[in-house]
Amino acid sequence: MASRAVLFLLLNIMFFTIASSTSLPRPPATCSIDTLKLGVCANLLNDLVQLVIGTPPTTPCCSLIGNLVDLEAAVCLCTAIKANVLGINLNVPLSLSLLLNNCGKKVPSGFQCA
Numbered sequence: 001m002a003s004r005a006v007l008f009l010l011l012n013i014m015f016f017t018i019a020s021s022t023s024l025p026r027p028p029a030t031c032s033i034d035t036l037k038l039g040v041c042a043n044l045l046n047d048l049v050q051l052v053i054g055t056p057p058t059t060p061c062c063s064l065i066g067n068l069v070d071l072e073a074a075v076c077l078c079t080a081i082k083a084n085v086l087g088i089n090l091n092v093p094l095s096l097s098l099l100l101n102n103c104g105k106k107v108p109s110g111f112q113c114a
Contacts, residue, residue, distance in 0.1 A: 081095055
């Protein structure tokens with residue numbers, strides 16, 4: 001009787017160890033920021049387009065995306081650009097690259113703003 005209990009306990013430990021050690025695929029990146037808040041990026045983009053050099057990456061736009069990884073930041077800014085939240089017509093790849101680079105982020109390799 002004791003051997004059955006030990007066997008049952010060992011099987012449970014093994015099952016839960018295997019189940020907890022498997023990693024699930026990460027869901028596709030989404031934007032955790034309210035897209036309307038990204039409207040503050042319009043001022044930064046206007047400054048960059050007018051070639052104002054030396055804008056420090058402490059703007060409200062950068063503080064919004066600062067805690068995001070590059071892919072998440074790109075998705076958020078892409079969403080804002082596509083939704084025209086920034087209020088100006090833009091060249092999407094160039095605008096996205098300018099905004100990300102100014103905030104110390106990079107456009108992920110192969111990323112397409114769709």
